[in-house]
Amino acid sequence: MKILLTALNSKFIHSNLAVRYLKAYTRELPYNCVIREFTINDRREKILEEIIDEKPDIVAFSCYIWNIEYIKSLALLIKLVNPSIKILYGGPEVSYDSCNILKNMTGEYIIMGEGENTYYEFVEFQIKYFNKGKENIDSQFFLDLKEIKGLCFKWQGKMFLNEERELMDMNKIAFPYEEQDNLKNKIVYYEASRGCPFSCKYCLSSTIHKVRFLDIERVKREIKFLIDKNIALIKFVDRTFNCNPKFTLELWKFIIECDTQTTFHFEISADILTGEEIALLKESPKGRIQFEIGVQTTNENVLNNINRYVKFKDIKDKVKKIKANNNIKQHLDLIAGLPGEDFKSFKKSFNKVYSLQPEEIQMGFLKLLKGSPMREEAKKWKMVYSPYAPYEILRTNHITYDEITVLKKIEHMVDKYYNSGKFANIIKYFIFKFKQPFDFYYSLAMFFHDKGYFNRSISSVDYYKVFLEFQEEYFNESSMELKEIIKYDYLKFNKKKWLPDFLVREKSKGEEDYIKEKIQKENIKLSKKYHIEKFFIDVEKLLKSSVLEKKEGYVIFDIMENKEIYLFHNI
Structure with missing residues (x-):
């Protein structure tokens, strides 16, 4: 018997943890288990062809809000090509109201919630009847199927909805990765705990309060x-990684002391960081650790509406302490469309978060997930949301659809330019x-909208050029200084030998030869690959003090070492 565990990831660099868990947990069972990973950007016909070529008896899909519609269509095509292939679904998107979901989908089975034990018993059941030659469609087959906890089936x-399965001992799950796994250029996901101690109404984790941890030595x-x-990059999927200070300290200490270039990503609650944890984090090599921190809103009344009892001043204090060390990337989340929050309130939240200058700010939009307490309160807040995955908010009694579309445009500006x-x-x-x-990003977003840039693809160079147009049309002015600033930002992240025609390159051969002589005489250490560019502003002063001063000088971009040297002013 062959089961094809199928994942449709959102991007090629992602990997699916769930299907690996299932395969690892059942590796002792006598069946052929194969994992295939695709992306939602792959052609449907090509995925179908590859699935059918595997000649599976059962195809199992890992279902989420961002791939469920694709999976529905793919399952239908599989059945049209080969009706004898059975379809099994699992994952958060099918774990609530499973009978109604299965009733309206092609396929026979759904595993609800935590899947390892249910899948193990399901495989045992299938092996038993498969080895008899074919399914015995009789009462015993039905009775055996009914005994599998956590299963919904046709x-x-x-x-039929079987009895709910109890949560498992975390230490009984199998390590999902093997020596032969090709994980090159992939984000690898890891789970040290399950559950969340908090009760945020928009999150499915709020329905499971018990937090379970793996043994710390096993994690190491x-x-x-x-x-x-x-x-x-190893991304921990724990909902609130730092909810157990003792566990957190020991693992962070281990990671900090490792000799590695690997980056570790954690989703944390900043307000509960301890002084001891912050002191330890100061010792982390730069780039070793990065944090995702859920702020959601700085409006305390709105936070109370979603059962999130956090004060922004506590988050602010911890984020600033971490930032002061300049060694940990921080990604802060906001959610638009929360109950009780209007456009003006969201604007205040954005400005407060922006003042912390985290490395990234994510402007998300409320999603009313199946089974979440927030969906049950939709009528109370007059929430209108899309009936299609990912069930995103359209409007509430506090924020209009038009205001949400404006925020989506601002979100694009923040992601492209700030993040x-x-x-x-x-x-x-x-x-x-x-x-x-917020006013800057709003004005820039409206400029993009008026110019039609949201409706067509613009080049990477045009994303820089836009600022010259923005300055001329919004402020009715133009300046050499802005062009020089654009030139610096452009050269720092793009090829150095070519400049767009809207930027000025003024450098004589004699000047460049003189600078190269200076480099040798002053024994300035550079790699073999570097680039010299002349500027008409003091770039060093701009970067260090945010002071804009007209002054001729040079920047040496050391390409291999990814650093700059500022010198030779007033040559």
């Missing part, structure tokens, strides 16, 4: 295994011209 045109061994495979880090000095130049950061 039987003779009717839906498994992390070492992944480090030895030279993984670039990329490639326009930092250009942004600083403009931010000071506006009363608040």
Whole structure:
């Protein structure tokens, strides 16, 4: 018997943890288990062909809000090609109201919630009847199927929901990765705990309060295994990684002391970070650890509406302490459309978060997930949301659809310009011209909208050129200084030998030869690959003090070492 565990990831660099768990947990059972991973950007016909070529008896899909519609269509095509293939679904998107979901989908089975034990018993059951030659469609087959806890299934045109399965001992799950796994250029996901101590109404984790941890020594061994495979990024999927200070301290200490270039990503609650944890984090090599921190809103009334009892001043204090060390990337989340929050309130939240200057700010939009307490309160807040996955908010009694579409445009600006880090000095130049950061991103988004840039693809160079147009049309001015700032940001992240025609390159051969002589005489250490560029502003002063001063000088971009040297002013 062959089961094809199938994952449709959102991007090629992602890997699916769930299907690996299932295969590892049943590796002792006598069946052929194969994992295939695709992306939602792959052609449906090509995926279908590859699934059918595997000649599986059962195809199992890992279902989430971002791939469920694709999976529905793919399952239908599989059945059209080969009706004898059975379809099994699992994952958060099918774990609530499973009977109604299965009733309206092609396929026979759904595993609800935590899947390892249910899948193990399901495989045992299938092996038992498969080895008899074919399914015995009789009462015993049905009775055996009914005994599998955590399973929903179709039987003779009717839906059956088996008894709920209890949560498992975390230490009984199998390590999901193997020596032969090809994880090159992949984000590798790891789970040290399950559950969440908090009760945020928009989150499915709020329905499972018990937090379970793996044995810390086991975690260290498994992390070492992944480090030895030279993984670039290991992303912990724990909902609130730092909810157990003792566990957190020991693992962070282990990770900090490892000799590795691997980056570790944790989703944490910043307000509960302890002084001891912050002191330890100060010792972390730069780039070793990065944090995702859920702020959601700084409006305390709105936080109370979603059962999130956190004060922004506590988050602010911890985020600033971490930032002061300049060694840990921080990604802060906001959610638009929360109950009780209007456009003005969201604007205040954005400005407060922006003032912390985290490396990234994510503007998310409320999703009313199946089974979440927030969906049950939709009528109370007059929430209108899409009936299609990912069930995103359309409007509430506090924020209109038009306001949400404006926020989506602003979100695009923040992600492209702020989060990329490639326009930092250009942004600083403009931010000071506006009363608040939100006003800048709003104005830029409206400029993009009016120009039609959201409706067509613009080049990477045009994303820089836009600022010249923005300055001329919004402020009715142009300046050499802005062009020089754009030139610096452009050269820092793009090829150095070519400049777009809207930027000025003025450098004589004699000047460049003189600078090269200076480099040799003053024994300035550079790699073999570097680039010299002339500027008409003091770039060093701009970067260090945010002071814009006209002054001729040079920047040497050391390409291999990824550093700059500022010198030779007033040559």
